Amino acid sequence: MSAFLAIVGDTWRQSKHQWVMPLVLVLMVAGVAMSVLFVGVRELPDGTKVLSAETDRELVLYGLEREWDGLYASALRHQLGLDDRLAAGRKDVDALFRQWQDADYRHKQLISRGAPEAEIQQAGDLQREMLQKMELARDNNRELSNYIRNEVDKLIEQRTGHVSKLDKGAEWQMASIAQMIYSLAMLGFIAICAGYIPHMLESGSIDLVLSKPIRRWHIYFGKYVGGLLLFSAALLAMYVATFVLFGLMHGIWLWQFFGALPMTLFSLALLYAIVGWVGLWTRSTGMAMVVGYVYYVVVDTAVGVLTDPIKYPWVSEISWIESWVEIVKMSFPSFHWLKKSAESAVFSVIVMPWTQVGVGFAWLVLSLFTGYNRFRINDY
16 A cells, blocks of 8 residues: 555656646636636615626626526526426427428429329328428427426525525526636646656656556556546645635635535546546657547537537437437537536536436546556556
8 A cells, every 4th residue: 555655646746847737726726816806795776785796886786696597497407307308399399390391392392293183182281291290399399398497487486585696696606616617627637637647657767666566556546546636635725715715705605616526526537537548558648638638628519519409409400410419428428517517516406417427437447447457468
């Protein structure tokens, strides 16, 4: 165990010579400070206190609680699976619309060709039947949307009727800060962790390490745990500092802000496993960093678009793309949904994207153990 801890400590010492980690922490501190100082407690004409932007100092008619309404409703729909029902309804409407287009095209084609009257009549009947089914599905989907909206409004009133406008505004602002920290942490951690394993494999460094009686699993997992623990500690300190600063500045102590931390740490662990795997196989810090950024910025954005039919309804309108959605959902971990889960936790709404968490956990385990197996059998 002492050998494992020695590798963890060596990873921390390696981080001292990096300029990336201090830069990332400075950016997060600056972003948090601006977000906390940008808002202030104001009093409405009726005496109600709200949280609003500093730019609204002159005349305040409402605060950030209006932004809270939309985000809380969205989180609640995700938690109850109502968005999936809406998406399924839209999918049915789109399918019927395509069928109606096909029937309408065939009907017009038969007319232009001068086909027998009976055949034209049959095609026209089919076209009208598909039109009626499509309109009925649209009406049903519209009714479902109104029903869900009313039910969500009732639930919001039941769950948060006692929550003040000031606290709602604070929740929205802290959720925004949690989102910002998540994004900056992910983008920064790619650059930080990309070099841990490639630097260890450099000629001279790996020779010195392997010359000692240390098991290889101590070396490999020590590097992984060391890098993850160091950044996790820095992130925890950032959360505590944000919580304290917001409380001191505005008198609101929002403990549920820490609810975003577990999913953020899981996302970092998953990202490090992927980037570390690339670094091990390529022995290149640059390649590990490029692959990490391409996955997080490009691939993950595409996965988020494909698997979020409520925010991007046009996806279901393109049949060949829509057919790939389930395959993508079951094949690629989605930081898009993990980030939404972290954000929702600040509202005390537990949204657990089980599919994305399961796929992400599978990728984490697979990356770690295939990487370790490569490190174990390779002759350095």
